[in-house]
Amino acid sequence: xxxxxxxxxxxxxxxxxxxxxxxxxxxxxxxxxxxxxxxxxxxxxxxxxxxxxxxxxxxxxxxxxxxxxxxxxxxxxxxxxxxxxxxxxxxxxxxxxxxxxxxxxxxxxxxxxxxxxxxxxxxxxxxxxxxxxxxxxxxxxxxxxxxxxxxxxxxxxxxxxxxxxxxxxxxxxxxxxxxxxxxxxxxxxxxxxxxxxxxxxxxxxxxxxxxxxxxxxxxxxxxxxxxxxxxxxxxxxxxxxxxxxxxxxxxxxxxxxxxxxxxxxxxxxxxxxxxxxxxxxxxxxxxxxxxxxxxxxxxxxxxxxxxxxxxxxxxxxxxxxxxxxxxxxxxxxxxxxxxxxxxxxxxxxxxxxxxxxxxxxxxxxxxxxx
Amino acid sequence: xxxxxxxxxxxxxxxxxxxxxxxxxxxxxxxxxxxxxxxxxxxxxxxxxxxxxxxxxxxxxxxxxxxxxxxxxxxxxxxxxxxxxxxxxxxxxxxxxxxxxxxxxxxxxxxxxxxxxxxxxxxxxxxxxxxxxxxxxxxxxxxxxxxxxxxxxxxxxxxxxxxxxxxxxxxxxxxxxxxxxxxxxxxxxxxxxxxxxxxxxxxxxxxxxxxxxxxxxxxxxxxxxxxx
Numbered sequence: 001x002x003x004x005x006x007x008x009x010x011x012x013x014x015x016x017x018x019x020x021x022x023x024x025x026x027x028x029x030x031x032x033x034x035x036x037x038x039x040x041x042x043x044x045x046x047x048x049x050x051x052x053x054x055x056x057x058x059x060x061x062x063x064x065x066x067x068x069x070x071x072x073x074x075x076x077x078x079x080x081x082x083x084x085x086x087x088x089x090x091x092x093x094x095x096x097x098x099x100x101x102x103x104x105x106x107x108x109x110x111x112x113x114x115x116x117x118x119x120x121x122x123x124x125x126x127x128x129x130x131x132x133x134x135x136x137x138x139x140x141x142x143x144x145x146x147x148x149x150x151x152x153x154x155x156x157x158x159x160x161x162x163x164x165x166x167x168x169x170x171x172x173x174x175x176x177x178x179x180x181x182x183x184x185x186x187x188x189x190x191x192x193x194x195x196x197x198x199x200x201x202x203x204x205x206x207x208x209x210x211x212x213x214x215x216x217x218x219x220x221x222x223x224x225x226x227x228x229x230x231x232x233x234x235x236x237x238x239x240x241x242x243x244x245x246x247x248x249x250x251x252x253x254x255x256x257x258x259x260x261x262x263x264x265x266x267x268x269x270x271x272x273x274x275x276x277x278x279x280x281x282x283x284x285x286x287x288x289x290x291x292x293x294x295x296x297x298x299x300x301x302x303x304x305x306x307x308x309x310x311x312x313x314x315x316x317x318x319x320x321x322x323x324x325x326x327x328x329x330x331x332x333x334x335x336x337x338x339x340x341x342x343x344x345x346x347x348x349x350x351x352x353x354x355x356x357x358x359x360x361x362x363x364x365x366x367x368x369x370x
Numbered sequence: 371x372x373x374x375x376x377x378x379x380x381x382x383x384x385x386x387x388x389x390x391x392x393x394x395x396x397x398x399x400x401x402x403x404x405x406x407x408x409x410x411x412x413x414x415x416x417x418x419x420x421x422x423x424x425x426x427x428x429x430x431x432x433x434x435x436x437x438x439x440x441x442x443x444x445x446x447x448x449x450x451x452x453x454x455x456x457x458x459x460x461x462x463x464x465x466x467x468x469x470x471x472x473x474x475x476x477x478x479x480x481x482x483x484x485x486x487x488x489x490x491x492x493x494x495x496x497x498x499x500x501x502x503x504x505x506x507x508x509x510x511x512x513x514x515x516x517x518x519x520x521x522x523x524x525x526x527x528x529x530x531x532x533x534x535x536x537x538x539x540x541x542x543x544x545x546x547x548x549x550x551x552x553x554x555x556x557x558x559x560x561x562x563x564x565x566x567x568x569x570x571x572x573x574x575x576x577x578x579x580x581x582x583x584x585x586x587x588x589x590x591x592x593x594x595x596x597x598x
Binding site for chain 2: 048157
């Protein structure tokens with residue numbers, strides 16, 4: 001029986017790329033294979049100081065006028081295949097958890113009202129839309145760190161309903177003192193470097209800038225998403241249901257779709273202890289032969305965009321035929337399925353990519369390739 | 371109006387409708403007192419104004435894994451955002467959590483310990499209500515709760531980046547016409563030049579009045595009508 005949370009609609013990825021502190025998707029994948037760390041200790045409040053915490057910003061952390069993400073986004077998004085994006089048959093979906101929220105912090109600090117012009121989600125997207133010349137068929141989702149997955153599934157539904165010929169999905173999240181201060185207050189962004197899935201005394205995450213896009217269609221493509229799943233525990237804001245039921249719900253949904261394929265898993269793996277343990281244990285039970293990796297030990301957590309940023313990196317890694325290991329972790333790990341070193345992609349037929357978020361939100365999809 | 375040979379049509383039926391439209395001057399303390407009976411004791415202590423209003427309109431609606439929630443808000447938890455910013459240089463973890471989209475939905479559902487299949491939080495402005503409806507109509511869940519709202523800001527409102535009033539609404543949509551109080555329709559083949567998409571505030575007002583709403587968007591025509 002197909003689990004209710006599984007959505008088995010097939011879509012092709014006509015184009016995808018990402019930008020992290022290590023470069024575009026191809027450069028990032030290559031750097032991860034070389035175990036390079038983008039994270040470095042920086043003051044949590046930017047120029048206002050504070051404890052040093054692991055951050056991987058592209059440039060300065062502090063928000064500027066115009067917002068620091070705008071020129072980076074303009075340059076990066078210029079690589080999107082040209083089309084009348086935002087018109088009736090070519091919708092755009094924008095996903096983010098931060099949007100321009102760093103500008104609100106900058107306003108409070110500098111008392112310059114110009115920062116407020118792009119501090120809210122719709123204002124940030126309006127700025128992005130005018131910069132990129134999109135029409136007004138732009139839908140915006142924001143669901144913390146599973147946000148990009150919502151964009152993928154909504155795009156899939158639009159395509160299968162015949163409401164779009166192609167869909168452009170764009171996700172962007174840039175670190176700021178606002179968000180770094182928040183995670184620092186929760187004590188999970190601390191002086192330690194993240195070591196995803198490692199058994200240790202104190203968990204630590206890092207935060208990183210990330211922007212990505214994907215052009216999706218129902219036409220044949222070398223890379224395809226064949227199943228997607230979403231689940232919301234609603235157990236606690238910042239901790240998971242202790243049995244791992246939320247992880248298991250998503251694992252069961254994608255397991256059905258995987259069938260007999262040989263898979264590897266790009267997990268969420270931020271570096272927190274309990275969520276990392278639950279994720280590793282649940283997925284090692286569901287997929288005992290599948291190596292589990294996380295790249296957030298190098299890139300940091302790119303928050304609402306991580307699902308799309310890591311998809312673009314996964315595609316670049318598959319094209320290079322080498323999958324990066326769990327950078328930043330040296331073991332021992334919660335399960336022996338955690339892959340610390342890079343491995344050859346040719347041993348596998350598909351990948352599972354997962355993300356989790358506040359409120360016990362879970363998301364996963366299956367990426368297949370020719 | 372013209373209708374091409376191939377189009378996507380969908381109809382869902384409204385089985386529950388509730389709108390919270392408190393006095394514009396209502397404070398969060400007022401809301402806690404007014405709505406106390408709808409929440410477990412002490413549950414409202416850390417809830418936001420928007421969370422309280424959303425909890426109120428969802429009162430009596432038992433959601434579960436077979437359901438989906440579509441949640442629309444332009445500004446979300448404005449007061450939590452304002453107070454979180456004011457808490458620097460010692461940022462408040464509770465206010466940080468409360469400021470994150472979709473906090474209001476999570477406040478209600480975590481309070482009830484109700485797992486949900488899919489939650490779709492949207493965050494736009496002009497076409498927000500229309501996009502929320504389309505998201506709901508594309509959702510295969512047996513029942514979709516389309517909800518939304520805002521909370522009145524303070525200093526952010528002074529700068530025009532917050533809602534000037536607090537409100538919340540919910541419509542429960544299913545495939546079952548029996549016992550329905552209304553109907554939501556979408557047809558990608560129908561394009562009318564008349565009608566503009568209602569903003570979130572206007573949508574809540576018109577839902578409260580059970581008014582018929584019709585408009586066209588980039589992907590087709592929408593209609594909402596009530597039987598009583």
